[in-house]
Amino acid sequence: MTIWTKQSPPTTLPDVGASDAGWSGPVAPPGLLSRLRRLARRNAFKLTVLLPTLLAGLYFIHFAAPQYDSEARFLIRGRQQVPTGGLGEMLHASGFRPASEDAMGVRDYLQSHDAVAALRARLPLVEMFRRPEADEVARLWWENPTAERLHDYFRRMVTVEYDTTSGITALRVRSFRPEDSRTIAEALLGLSEAMVNSLNQRLQEDGLRVAREEVGRAERRLATVQLEMTQFRERERAVDPTRSAALALENLGKLEGALAQARAELAEAQRFTRADNPRVVQLRNRIEALNAQVAEERVRISSTDAGLSQQIGEYERLGTERELARTQLASATASLERARVDAQRQQIFLLRVVEPNLAEYARYPKGVQTTLYIFICLSVAYGLAWLLVAGMREHAS
Secondary structure, X not given: OOOOOOOOOOOOOOOHHXXXXXXXXXXXXXXXXXXXXXXXXXXXXXXXXXXXXXXXHHHHHHHOOOEEEEEEEEEEEEEOOOOOOHHHHHHOOOOEEEXXXXXXHHHHHHOOHHHHHHHHHHOOHHHHOOOOOOOOOOOOOOOOOOHHHHHHHHHHXXXXXXXXXXXXXXXXXXXXXXXXXXXXXXXXHHHHHHHHXXXXXXXXXXXXXXXXXXXXXXXXXXXXXXHHHHHHHHHHOOOOHHHHHHHHHHHHHHHHHHHHHHHHHHHHHHHHOOOOOHHHHHHHHHHHHHHHHHHHHHHHHHXXXXXXXXXXXXXXXXXXXXXXXXXXXXXXXXXXXXXXXXXXXXXXXXXXXXXXXXXXXXXXXXXXXXXXXXXXHHHHHHHHHHXXXXXXXXXXX
């Protein structure tokens, strides 16, 4: 008995060269991509976590240049507002108050474009950040950087932290030479002190400007009144019309008294003598002269054109204006003194707590710590991605 079996045709691999004859470059076999995908899938943790951590460790150990830091600490304080009277005045007479807003303003200034520009004008800042011993990754990449690029790099190398509890501001500077770090820190402290002095000057000018303007107006008003009074005296030829009026009234009183006495003598003489008696004639002439003098004095005192009454009125008006101007000047001067005292109380001071130090060894970059942080962060990211992919697959199935 013959048994027939069906044999499958022999399998042959496709001729890759024949099928890809039209391609000019090398082409990977179709199974190579799938094998690479399987290899990457099996070694995903090594490729995404271990390999970057190994590269970071190699950089920090063999290529990273040492960075030296210099630290300084300072306080911003203002004068204590002195309470009036009692024990509080004795306790706070020479105290200082924390100036947190001013301290935060100084902190923001040290990290601003203005501070970088002022520091660049004082120091070769770009050359300090491009020292020959600096590595290619950590150094400043541009020889002539723009203001924005230099500011970004500056904020990486300089940190300013303000402690709200103690009120101390910590300034830390990193560079590739210890003397460069200390020089930059010293320059930044100098800029901070200059800014504090500028704030004090601005506060003092703003506080005293209004008071000084008021004093100036009062002085000009008093000078104007004094000038008018001088012109009045030269015009009227009278130093003090009130005294002149008093003398005129006194003289008028004497004349009226003499006139009354002369009239009494005339009446007495007319009783015993004749009308043509020389004594009676003399008394009549005297009475006429006294009447003329009295009338003249009364006209001079009560004249509405250039009399003493008008002079006294004008002089009293000028005197009132002068007293008001003097009172205004005294009040403005007292206000100026109070404003000056208040401006002194509002002054702020920068007190150095820790001077910039000269580093003896490099504290940066922290290779082991940074490598460990990279490993932990990548591991956490890998775990989250794995959980996300696993959840998607489970949901799809």
